[in-house]
Amino acid sequence: MANTKKYKIALSGNPNVGKSTIFNALTGMHQHTGNWAGKTVANARGEYKYNNNIYEVVDLPGTYSLMSNSEEEEIARDYICFENADCIVIVADASNLERNLNLVKQILEMQENIIICVNLLDEAKKKGMKIDLNMLEQELGVPVVGVIAKKRKTLKKLIDTIEKVCNFELKTSIESTKYDKNVENYIIKVQREVERNVKNSKLARWIAIKLLEGNEKIVGKIKNEFNIDIKIEPIENLAETTIEKIMEESEKICKKVVKLEKQNYNKRDEKIDKILTSKMTGIPIMILFLTLVFWITIVGANYPSELLSKFFSRYRRKVNGILCRH
Ligand SMILES: Nc1nc2c(ncn2[C@@H]2O[C@H](COP(=O)(O)OP(=O)(O)OP(=O)(O)O)[C@@H](O)[C@H]2O)c(=O)[nH]1
Ligand SMILES: [Mg+2]
Structure with missing residues (x-):
C-alpha cells in the first residue's frame, strides 16, 4: 500500500462567500456559518481523507484585500506567506466576481499552487448572470472550479482538483503584474537578493515588491520570518500603483467572463427610459x-x-x- 501523505490546504476569499460551508462539507465539521454572526476570525482546522491521503484544511478569515493591517488580513496574509500550503483554494462569489477578483489577483502575486473555486453559482443564476469558467481559467492561469457549496455533490471536482494541485499534476501560468521599466528592474534586483533566503521565486517577487512599497508592519514581519537583511529605499506610491493595476485587471477580466443573460429586466427599463426621455x-x-x-x-x-x-x-x-x- 502506498504511503499516506499529508497535505495542507488553505481556504481563502472575501467575507461571506461560503468558505466555512465548503470547510464543513469537506471535513464533516461544524464550523459556524451564517451572514454576519458566522464571521470567521480565527483559523479553524479540520481534516479529510481522499484516495488514502490526508488533507488538513484551514478556514482563513474572509478579507477583501491582503494589503492592510487589520487582524483578519494579517492572519490570512501570514498564512499564505509563511505556511507553505500545498494548495490554496480561493473561494469567490460568482454573483459579485469583480470585487472577489481583486483579492484573487493579490494572492496570485504571492503563490502558484492555487485553485479558484467560484461559489454561489445558484445566486448568480438567479441574477441572470453566467460566468464563463473556462475563459476565467485562461485569464487567470490557474484551475477554476464552479460549485454550489450548499450542494455537497458539486464539490467532487474541487476535491479532485485539490489532489492534482498537491501532486503537481496541473501546470499554472500566472502572469504577474508588470510595472514601468525602471521599477521593474529595481524589483528584479531586490528579488534576486530575497531569493537567497526564499526559494519560491513567486513569493520572492511579492516580498521584493512589499519591501519596495515600504509598509513597515509587513516588511518587519517578512524580514524577521525569512531572516532578510536588506536596506531598501521604498518607491513612492508603489502600493497605490499596485492596487490600481490589480483593480483595472479585475475589471477587464470580469467584462470578458461575466455575461448577463436575463436582460429583459434591463431592456424593459431601457424602453421606458427611451419613451420618457x-x-x-x-x-x-x-x-x-x-x-x-x-x-x-x-x-x-x-x-x-x-x-x-x-x-x-x-x-x-x-x-x-x-x-x-x-
Ligand atoms: N445560495 C447559496 N448560499 C450559500 C452557498 N454557499 C454558502 N452559502 C450561504 O452563504 C452564507 C455565508 O457562508 P459562510 O460559509 O459562512 O461564508 P464564509 O466565507 O465562511 O464567511 P466568513 O467566515 O464571514 O468570511 C451562509 O448563509 C451559507 O449558507 C451557495 O452555494 N449558495
Ligand atoms: Mg467562515
Missing part, C-alpha cells in the same frame, strides 16, 4: 402629467372633499351627541 414622446407625456397634477389640485380634489363634507353633515348630530355626553 425622447423629444417626440417625452415632452407630450410631461405636459399630460403636469395637466393631470393641475386638474387634481383645482378640480379633482373637490370630489373627495365633497364626500367628506357629506359624510360629516350626515353624522354630525350623532357625533355631537357622543362628544357632549362626556
Whole structure:
C-alpha cells in the first residue's frame, strides 16, 4: 500500500462567500456559518481523507484585500506567506466576481499552487448572470472550479482538483503584474537578493515588491520570518500603483467572463427610459402629467372633499351627541 501523505490546504476569499460551508462539507465539521454572526476570525482546522491521503484544511478569515493591517488580513496574509500550503483554494462569489477578483489577483502575486473555486453559482443564476469558467481559467492561469457549496455533490471536482494541485499534476501560468521599466528592474534586483533566503521565486517577487512599497508592519514581519537583511529605499506610491493595476485587471477580466443573460429586466427599463426621455414622446407625456397634477389640485380634489363634507353633515348630530355626553 502506498504511503499516506499529508497535505495542507488553505481556504481563502472575501467575507461571506461560503468558505466555512465548503470547510464543513469537506471535513464533516461544524464550523459556524451564517451572514454576519458566522464571521470567521480565527483559523479553524479540520481534516479529510481522499484516495488514502490526508488533507488538513484551514478556514482563513474572509478579507477583501491582503494589503492592510487589520487582524483578519494579517492572519490570512501570514498564512499564505509563511505556511507553505500545498494548495490554496480561493473561494469567490460568482454573483459579485469583480470585487472577489481583486483579492484573487493579490494572492496570485504571492503563490502558484492555487485553485479558484467560484461559489454561489445558484445566486448568480438567479441574477441572470453566467460566468464563463473556462475563459476565467485562461485569464487567470490557474484551475477554476464552479460549485454550489450548499450542494455537497458539486464539490467532487474541487476535491479532485485539490489532489492534482498537491501532486503537481496541473501546470499554472500566472502572469504577474508588470510595472514601468525602471521599477521593474529595481524589483528584479531586490528579488534576486530575497531569493537567497526564499526559494519560491513567486513569493520572492511579492516580498521584493512589499519591501519596495515600504509598509513597515509587513516588511518587519517578512524580514524577521525569512531572516532578510536588506536596506531598501521604498518607491513612492508603489502600493497605490499596485492596487490600481490589480483593480483595472479585475475589471477587464470580469467584462470578458461575466455575461448577463436575463436582460429583459434591463431592456424593459431601457424602453421606458427611451419613451420618457425622447423629444417626440417625452415632452407630450410631461405636459399630460403636469395637466393631470393641475386638474387634481383645482378640480379633482373637490370630489373627495365633497364626500367628506357629506359624510360629516350626515353624522354630525350623532357625533355631537357622543362628544357632549362626556
Ligand atoms: N445560495 C447559496 N448560499 C450559500 C452557498 N454557499 C454558502 N452559502 C450561504 O452563504 C452564507 C455565508 O457562508 P459562510 O460559509 O459562512 O461564508 P464564509 O466565507 O465562511 O464567511 P466568513 O467566515 O464571514 O468570511 C451562509 O448563509 C451559507 O449558507 C451557495 O452555494 N449558495
Ligand atoms: Mg467562515
